[in-house]
Amino acid sequence: MQVRYIDIIREGLWINNPGLVQLLGLCPLLAVTGTLINGLGLGIATTLILIASNTTVSLIRNIVPTDIRLPVFVLVIASFVTAVEMLVKAFYYDLYLSLGIFIPLIVTNCIVIGRAEAFASKQPMDKAFLDGLMMGIGFTLALTLLGGIRELLGHGTLFIQADLMFGQTAQWMTITLFENYRGFLLAILPPGAFFGLGLLIAFKNFMDKQI
Amino acid sequence: MLVKKMIQMAILLAFFAILGGGLVAFTFQITYEQIKANERAALLQTLSSLVPRDQYDNDLFEDIHYMRNETLLGSDKPIVIYRARKQGQPVAAVLNSVAPNGYNGAINLLIGISYEGVLMGVRVVSHQETPGLSDSIDERRSDWILGFNGHSLQNLEEKDWRVKRDGGVFDQFTGATITPRAVVSAVYNTLQFFQQHRDEIFLNAN
Numbered sequence: 001m002q003v004r005y006i007d008i009i010r011e012g013l014w015i016n017n018p019g020l021v022q023l024l025g026l027c028p029l030l031a032v033t034g035t036l037i038n039g040l041g042l043g044i045a046t047t048l049i050l051i052a053s054n055t056t057v058s059l060i061r062n063i064v065p066t067d068i069r070l071p072v073f074v075l076v077i078a079s080f081v082t083a084v085e086m087l088v089k090a091f092y093y094d095l096y097l098s099l100g101i102f103i104p105l106i107v108t109n110c111i112v113i114g115r116a117e118a119f120a121s122k123q124p125m126d127k128a129f130l131d132g133l134m135m136g137i138g139f140t141l142a143l144t145l146l147g148g149i150r151e152l153l154g155h156g157t158l159f160i161q162a163d164l165m166f167g168q169t170a171q172w173m174t175i176t177l178f179e180n181y182r183g184f185l186l187a188i189l190p191p192g193a194f195f196g197l198g199l200l201i202a203f204k205n206f207m208d209k210q211i
Numbered sequence: 212m213l214v215k216k217m218i219q220m221a222i223l224l225a226f227f228a229i230l231g232g233g234l235v236a237f238t239f240q241i242t243y244e245q246i247k248a249n250e251r252a253a254l255l256q257t258l259s260s261l262v263p264r265d266q267y268d269n270d271l272f273e274d275i276h277y278m279r280n281e282t283l284l285g286s287d288k289p290i291v292i293y294r295a296r297k298q299g300q301p302v303a304a305v306l307n308s309v310a311p312n313g314y315n316g317a318i319n320l321l322i323g324i325s326y327e328g329v330l331m332g333v334r335v336v337s338h339q340e341t342p343g344l345s346d347s348i349d350e351r352r353s354d355w356i357l358g359f360n361g362h363s364l365q366n367l368e369e370k371d372w373r374v375k376r377d378g379g380v381f382d383q384f385t386g387a388t389i390t391p392r393a394v395v396s397a398v399y400n401t402l403q404f405f406q407q408h409r410d411e412i413f414l415n416a417n
Contacts, residue, residue: 031341064227068220072227079231083238090242093249097351189386 003127012134018111019142020197020204025109029143030193032102035160039147040140042102047136049084049106050115053077054132057120064121073116081107111139146196152177153187254336258293261323261332262303267295271305276412283404285309285317285397292412301326301413304405307336310397314389315339318348322401328409329363332356333398338390345387348394355382355391364402372399 018024025046033039056076064072085103089096106112115135120128152158156178186192251272258271274296277289284290286309293305303325310318318338323331333356335348347353358381373379374391383391405412 064223065220068224071224075227075231079234082235086235086238086242086246090245090249093253097253 003123005127005130008127008130009134012131012136012138013141014138017138017142017204018114018135019139019146020201022111022114024111024114025139027108028102028105029146029197030190032105033143033147033150033193033196034154034188035151036144036148036158037160038102039143039145042105043136043140043143045102046106046109046111046139047133049077049081050112050136050139051129051132052080052084053112053116054120054128055125056080057116058123058125058128061121069121070113070117073113073121077112077116078107111135142200146193146200149196149200150187150192153184154192155188257321257334257336258305258323261305261321261334262295267297267302269294269296271295276414278408278412280404280408283308283400283407285311285400294413296413303331304412306401306405308397308401308404310393312389312393312396313338313340314345314387314393315341318390318393318397320394320397320401322398324402324405326409326413327363328365328402328406329361330359330398330402333359333394335394340390341387345384345390347384347387348390355384356394358382359398364406369399372396 012018016022019029028042028046032042053073053076057073060072060076081103085096088103115131119131123131148158151160156176158175158177159173187196255271262271271293274294276292276294278284278292279287279289281287284306290309291307293307295302295304303323305321305323308320308322310320316339318340319336321334321336323333325331334350335356338346338348340346340348347355350356367380370378371380372395374381374383374388374395376383376388377392379395381391381395
């Protein structure tokens with residue numbers, strides 16, 4: 001069956017969004033979306049791993065028999081995550097200090113193995129690459145949105161700690177929307193992540209009905 | 212037939228295991244030196260934020276000492292102590308002690324204590340606490356950790372070395388009490404260790 005590029009893009013970004021529809025990767029999604037920047041950081045790191053693992057899995061799909069494909073995919077993903085972590089630590093140490101904590105979390109993310117199994121193992125390399133990119137962007141959007149909402153409700157700010165990701169010069173990015181805001185604790189706590197995610201999914205379903 | 216297939220699968224799986232292992236080993240080889248250098252540079256920067264560069268004239272990385280005390284330093288392994296001296300006279304020590312009872316495992320700390328027993332600063336080296344919730348112990352996240360500066364066993368009583376919820380003077384974070392509690396007690400224990408073993412800590416300069 002031929003999959004069109006446009007379908008891959010629409011699937012990843014909207015129809016089958018990993019964060020809002022497939023609900024894969026709930027563990028990092030709920031754990032780190034306390035702020036917008038945290039969400040964005042995890043999203044970017046996940047996207048990179050998704051692209052690398054999808055492309056590789058697609059490349060080896062014809063030489064790996066179905067019986068042992070899962071352990072092989074797990075090996076591929078685990079090796080990639082470990083190698084990427086070391087490379088970032090060696091050549092982008094500042095970035096590692098801010099993103100480092102998220103990188104091992106990616107191994108626990110079901111999206112990566114999910115896409116390897118459901119898509120990349122059956123499709124040619126260019127499509128697997130595009131799928132990894134689009135699923136990654138879709139996940140990043142959901143994470144960033146949820147992080148932004150929780151940060152806005154919880155702290156009354158946006159882009160707090162932007163300097164962790166973009167360097168000291170990025171401190172201007174922090175926007176304080178409510179001065180002297182006392183904070184809404186529930187939004188930053190784990191239940192807030194569930195409420196926020198629930199509302200986002202409801203909103204997406206509402207939008208789908210309208211169209 | 213089945214046996215032959217099984218052997219084939221095993222060989223293929225072993226091949227990928229070697230490939231994956233090889234990739235990790237290769238990356239480790241080419242990044243090892245650079246990572247060490249990065250960590251050393253970052254460590255030196257942290258050390259000099261605890262003990263200002265103009266207060267000592269020895270090489271902190273050379274003048275180190277290992278000591279072990281599971282109850283007060285939080286680790287069953289010997290921990291590193293960096294010793295700062297000026298013209299041979301002891302100025303301060305930075306102890307790499309551990310808060311073993313964090314919310315999610317051990318919290319690795321650097322605690323700078325002047326020769327007089329006053330805290331020059333505390334920094335978190337590594338931790339696995341919940342991002343966004345209890346990682347405010349990290350200096351890059353909040354100023355909380357700077358609240359230790361200037362305190363000592365002399366200016367605070369034992370009952371003050373707790374978070375506010377437990378009747379002490381140190382703030383807890385919204386939604387996270389266990390992490391700051393662990394850090395406060397680790398700092399207190401380290402100060403006690405320093406008081407009891409000060410002469411031993413600065414002994415035998417190398």
